Amino acid sequence: MRKSIIWICAIGILFIPLIWIKLTPYLVLTTAGLAFGMFLFMVASGMTIIFGLMDILNLAHGALFAIGAYLGGYQILNLLNTLGWVETGSVGLSTISLLLAITMGAGGGAMVGLLLERVILRRVYGDHLKQIMITIGVLYVITELIKILWRPTAEPVLVPLAFQGSFDIFDVIVGKFRVVAIVIGLVLFVGMQLVLRKTRLGLIIRAGVENREMVQVAGYNISRIFTAVFTAGAALAGIGGTMWCIFQQQVTPEIGLDNQIFALIVVIIGGMGSVTGSFLGAIIVGLSFNYVAFLWPKLALGINILIMATILLIRPRGLMGRE
Amino acid sequence: MAEISSPSRSILSLLSVHIHIGQHHILQGVTFDVEAGRSTVLLGRNGAGKSSTLRAIIGLNPVTSGVIKFSGETIQGLKPFEISRLGIGFTPEDQGVFYSLTVEENFRLSLFEETEQTRRNLETVFELFPDLKKFWRTKAGLLSGGQKQMLGIARAFVNDHKVLLIDEPSKGLAPILVEHLGHSLNKIKDKTTVVLVEQNFYLASQVGVDYFIFDNGRVVHKGQMKDLVDDQALKKKYLGIG
Ligand SMILES: Nc1ncnc2c1ncn2[C@@H]1O[C@H](COP(=O)(O)OP(=O)(O)OP(=O)(O)O)[C@@H](O)[C@H]1O
Ligand SMILES: [Mg+2]
Numbered sequence: 001m002r003k004s005i006i007w008i009c010a011i012g013i014l015f016i017p018l019i020w021i022k023l024t025p026y027l028v029l030t031t032a033g034l035a036f037g038m039f040l041f042m043v044a045s046g047m048t049i050i051f052g053l054m055d056i057l058n059l060a061h062g063a064l065f066a067i068g069a070y071l072g073g074y075q076i077l078n079l080l081n082t083l084g085w086v087e088t089g090s091v092g093l094s095t096i097s098l099l100l101a102i103t104m105g106a107g108g109g110a111m112v113g114l115l116l117e118r119v120i121l122r123r124v125y126g127d128h129l130k131q132i133m134i135t136i137g138v139l140y141v142i143t144e145l146i147k148i149l150w151r152p153t154a155e156p157v158l159v160p161l162a163f164q165g166s167f168d169i170f171d172v173i174v175g176k177f178r179v180v181a182i183v184i185g186l187v188l189f190v191g192m193q194l195v196l197r198k199t200r201l202g203l204i205i206r207a208g209v210e211n212r213e214m215v216q217v218a219g220y221n222i223s224r225i226f227t228a229v230f231t232a233g234a235a236l237a238g239i240g241g242t243m244w245c246i247f248q249q250q251v252t253p254e255i256g257l258d259n260q261i262f263a264l265i266v267v268i269i270g271g272m273g274s275v276t277g278s279f280l281g282a283i284i285v286g287l288s289f290n291y292v293a294f295l296w297p298k299l300a301l302g303i304n305i306l307i308m309a310t311i312l313l314i315r316p317r318g319l320m321g322r323e
Numbered sequence: 324m325a326e327i328s329s330p331s332r333s334i335l336s337l338l339s340v341h342i343h344i345g346q347h348h349i350l351q352g353v354t355f356d357v358e359a360g361r362s363t364v365l366l367g368r369n370g371a372g373k374s375s376t377l378r379a380i381i382g383l384n385p386v387t388s389g390v391i392k393f394s395g396e397t398i399q400g401l402k403p404f405e406i407s408r409l410g411i412g413f414t415p416e417d418q419g420v421f422y423s424l425t426v427e428e429n430f431r432l433s434l435f436e437e438t439e440q441t442r443r444n445l446e447t448v449f450e451l452f453p454d455l456k457k458f459w460r461t462k463a464g465l466l467s468g469g470q471k472q473m474l475g476i477a478r479a480f481v482n483d484h485k486v487l488l489i490d491e492p493s494k495g496l497a498p499i500l501v502e503h504l505g506h507s508l509n510k511i512k513d514k515t516t517v518v519l520v521e522q523n524f525y526l527a528s529q530v531g532v533d534y535f536i537f538d539n540g541r542v543v544h545k546g547q548m549k550d551l552v553d554d555q556a557l558k559k560k561y562l563g564i565g
Contacts, residue, residue, distance in 0.1 A: 200431075207421045207432050213383055214419040216403035217412075219435050223402075322423065 017291040027172040029290045035178040035247060037286025038185025042240030043259060044266035044278040045192060046233025052209035052273025054226050056121055057128055060135035062260030063142035064109040064116075064234045068241030069157075069251045070150055072105025077158045077246070086158050094162035098180070101242050109238020110231045112142075117230040139256060146253040154252040157245045181243055188236065189279050196275065205229060209273050210322070261301070262289075265308050271321025280319055333392075334359040334516055335380070335411075335486055340389035340399070342379055342540075349375045351540040352389070357486070357533070362517040364527040364548065366562055367537030373520040374416055376537070377488045380518075381413040382406045394485065408435070412484035412515075416491050418475030422464030426455055426474060429463050433478045440483045444514070448477040451507040469500045476511070486516045493523040505529035524564055528552050536561045
């Protein structure tokens with residue numbers, strides 16, 4: 001009963017922007033916000049699980065996003081375009097290009113993530129302050145490396161032909177790629193839930209978020225599970241980066257830095273350690289960012305920090321955080 | 324019961340085990356022997372080092388020096404998951420039950436592989452603790468304190484471990500439940516060797532065959548439980564009872 005009231009309120013809040021925004025732009029902004037939310041979710045979900053399970057605050061997670069963007073979105077699509085698969089060619093070729101870009105983004109993110117965990121984070125287990133300092137350091141170093149390896153300026157990113165343009169549904173213009181992004185985000189969310197709820201690995205992760213020692217005592221090699229989870233989280237961030245830069249049609253070296261702030265807000269709103277929480281948080285941040293950016297562009301980031309502060313005041317553990 | 328190669332039938336032995344946590348010298352040369360099939364209680368006042376000893380055996384507290392042997396194999400320095408797979412189960416002081424998982428999931432996580440034996444053990448668990456069957460699909464966090472305690476023990480027991488380390492199961496239980504627990508532990512100790520840390524002397528005397536008394540990170544006394552029951556002087560000196 002109380003739950004349903006909360007849900008009705010939550011959905012009600014969604015319509016508040018209609019006071020200022022007409023229905024058509026409202027719907028356009030809503031799809032844009034949902035798409036943005038999905039990208040944020042891809043980054044935040046990895047961060048939140050890594051925090052919940054391993055007690056690691058990884059603020060370099062945004063760097064993995066950036067690597068996904070440059071390797072997957074920028075590099076691979078440019079390469080495939082020389083074969084005529086991206087800006088020209090069939091729907092099939094567009095789809096294959098996108099899948100290859102995502103694979104590359106995920107692989108790049110996973111590889112750098114693995115290195116990050118093995119070489120750097122292993123040394124700062126159990127010490128949040130060191131984790132924060134060293135991972136922020138890594139985030140900046142990777143940002144600078146990107147400037148050297150690619151360019152220090154914004155670069156255009158290609159959109160596969162089939163996903164260019166938009167659907168026009170009763171005057172509501174919905175970018176095709178937005179739809180793709182929302183679908184991929186939902187698939188990833190459902191997939192993660194299935195893994196968490198239905199598999200033994202998921203069971204171990206859920207248990208480990210609560211009590212790592214007892215998972216080891218039950219006979220599981222937690223260090224192997226940490227590595228697997230960290231790598232998977234890094235791959236998700238890589239996918240998020242790939243998708244995001246295609247969506248934006250450009251990539252900048254600061255993409256990781258910019259995104260890290262949003263991802264952190266999402267993780268905190270959702271509750272550290274909760275995938276469902278970060279999904280809700282990502283949608284809240286994605287939507288409110290878009291509505292507010294339309295009405296008062298300068299307040300777009302501020303409103304999210306305000307939402308975060310409000311939620312923390314009411315529920316210090318975040319929406320779905322555990323006691 | 325399988326044959327044990329060592330002549331003393333010792334299944335678990337600690338030899339001069341030391342532990343440091345930070346600056347503190349927590350265990351200062353703990354030595355004791357547990358014989359297969361003889362349930363053993365570790366006694367001693369608060370802070371004597373009983374819990375630290377169990378955590379050292381299962382690998383959660385790194386051992387600074389000394390030797391821990393299980394079934395003739397040296398196990399100190401191994402990771403907790405390796406020690407657990409060798410056949411040692413552990414129920415910590417706070418039960419270590421996963422609150423966000425259902426009772427069923429708690430069992431599923433603990434059960435490394437299902438065998439005929441683990442299925443039989445589960446039957447035993449349901450007989451001893453019918454509540455666990457009743458709340459099979461309930462989140463463990465919603466169970467009462469006593470039920471959580473039962474889940475903590477039962478979950479370690481189903482695995483068919485050779486040794487079961489149980490830390491203060493009577494904590495916070497009403498006297499009637501302590502009695503029930505004693506009855507259950509007695510059933511369990513017929514099937515596996517129980518090493519029990521217990522402040523409740525009644526429960527300890529119900530379950531234990533051998534005992535070791537801890538004080539200041541050392542074993543200061545040992546013997547058979549049936550003798551200790553009547554030794555008022557010893558009980559008063561080290562346990563503050565009697
Ligand atoms: N993580 C820790 N850091 C510092 N000191 C510790 C730590 N764990 C235990 N100790 C100290 O080690 C000593 C032994 O603790 P332990 O928990 O083993 O005692 P115990 O015999 O189980 O006591 P109790 O009956 O109260 O449970 C105590 O003095 C305790 O304060
Ligand atoms: Mg203790």
